[in-house]
Structures are given as structure tokens and as C-alpha cells.
């Protein structure tokens with residue numbers, strides 16, 4: 001599988017671009033798309049999912065132009081949109097069978113597949129109750145299940161972990177890791193911890209553009225000499241925050257430990273081991 005995106009742009013109004021001049025190439029595995037609100041993640045994912053058309057540029061799946069031939073993508077696609085809607089009166093079995101019918105999936109394997117997904121997503125116990133009675137996290141898991149019904153070769157999840165508790169996140173990760181051996185999986189989030197343990201590669205976006213894309217360890221390496229920690233009196237913390245790019249502060253009894261990013265450290269600081277969170281902040285705040 002190979003997805004190739006070349007100079008893709010989406011213009012919403014005369015001078016409003018949701019995405020501009022965006023290029024990337026991915027093969028099998030998990031790509032984590034990170035970016036703050038409004039970065040253009042959903043705009044990009046909708047175009048890859050053939051829900052919306054680019055203003056400029058091309059998207060090729062295995063060298064096939066999917067803007068001109070969206071069915072080539074649709075046949076192989078599993079998509080969880082950000083605003084996933086459900087039919088509240090259907091239970092999970094009925095809903096998944098309905099989606100399967102819409103997608104033209106049937107045959108002997110369907111029942112087993114639905115059972116496998118409901119088990120993998122911890123939905124078996126509630127699967128016979130109407131979806132309208134589910135919590136937000138449970139609905140999200142039904143959304144994940146519907147995207148995986150057809151054993152897709154391209155899986156697109158727009159903010160999949162919204163509403164999932166830590167245990168469900170682990171289940172989700174396990175399910176996705178298995179998929180990624182054979183498929184291209186693209187996940188978006190604005191929360192670094194949702195992405196960092198699962199993604200093979202990470203793309204950081206901001207204001208409709210790709211800032212950087214690489215293996216997580218390579219992205220972290222780019223900030224490895226720029227992350228520091230310093231203990232300062234509590235009353236100096238807000239002044240320090242104004243002058244430096246602060247990642248977080250840990251309050252102690254008398255003082256606070258401030259983690260910050262800078263090209264040169266302040267006297268009294270010690271170097272910290274950089275994380276993807278640090279790199280994300282660095283790339284989205286300085287570029």
C-alpha cells in the first residue's frame with residue numbers, strides 16, 4: 001500500500017485555506033497526525049477519505065488518482081469522521097449490520113467479524129441495547145467498529161480517542177497495532193499522548209501546513225538540546241512563563257519546577273530528556 005499526497009490545497013473561501021500546499025508519502029503502518037485546533041487535520045482526512053475534493057493537488061493510492069476515481073479508495077477505506085453520527089434506536093448489532101449492507105459487505109464472515117470487533121472494543125455486554133443509551137466513549141467505539149468492518153487497507157480515524165478512558169485506549173491501541181501490519185492507518189489528535197506510543201511516524205501540522213514529518217525518535221532528536229528544567233520560587237513562575245516557552249510546571253512546597261524549551265538555558269537549569277510533547281510544543285509555537 002502506498003499513499004502519495006502532492007501539493008494538496010483546500011480553499012474554503014476566497015482567502016481562507018483549510019490546507020495549503022501539503023505533501024507527504026506513507027506506506028503500511030501508523031501515521032499520527034498532530035496539530036492544534038484548526039491545523040487542517042480534518043480537512044486533510046476528509047479529502048483522503050474522498051468526502052471532499054481538493055482545490056489543488058493530487059492524492060494517489062497505489063499510483064491511482066483517487067480524486068478522479070474515488071471508488072478505488074472507498075472500496076478499501078475505513079473512516080471514522082470527527083462528528084460521527086449514529087442511529088439512536090438501533091443496537092450495536094443492528095447498526096453494524098446496517099453499515100455492512102451499505103458498504104456491500106456480507107457473506108459468512110460478517111457475523112464473526114462483528115463479534116470480533118465488538119469483543120475487541122469491549123462492547124459485547126451492551127451490544128443489544130439501543131445506541132442512544134450509550135455513553136460518549138461507547139458510541140465512539142461503535143464508530144471505530146464500523147470503520148473496521150470491511151477489513152480496510154486504508155484506515156482513517158479523526159480524533160478516535162475522544163471520550164475513551166485509559167483502559168479503552170489500550171484496547172484501541174492493540175486493535176490498531178494488529179491492523180497496521182497490512183494497512184495504512186492515519187490517526188489524528190491534538191493530544192500528544194494519544195499518538196506517541198502508537199504511531200510509527202508522526203506528522204505535525206499547523207495552520208494548514210505540514211511542519212515536520214518523521215519517526216517519533218527523529219522528531220524528538222530535533223529538540224534534544226533545547227529542553228531544560230529549573231526550580232524557581234513560586235512568585236517568579238508567571239514572569240518566567242511570559243518570557244519562556246514553558247511546557248509544564250510542577251508545584252512543590254516552596255518552589256515550582258518549570259520545564260521549558262529554549263536555545264540557551266537560564267542559569268541554574270538542568271538539561272531534561274526531551275519528549276514528543278516538548279517537540280510538538282516547539283514546532284507548533286515557534287514556526
Ligand SMILES: Nc1ncnc2c1ncn2[C@@H]1O[C@H](COP(=O)(O)OP(=O)(O)OP(=O)(O)O)[C@@H](O)[C@H]1O
Nearest residue numbers: 012017018035036037038039040041042043044190
Ligand atoms: N466548511 C468549512 N468552511 C470554512 N472554513 C472551514 C471549513 N471547515 C474547516 N474550516 C477552517 O479550516 C481550518 C482547518 O480546519 P480543520 O477542521 O481541518 O482543522 P483541525 O486540525 O481538524 O481542527 P480540530 O482539531 O479543531 O478539528 C480552520 O481554520 C477551520 O475554521
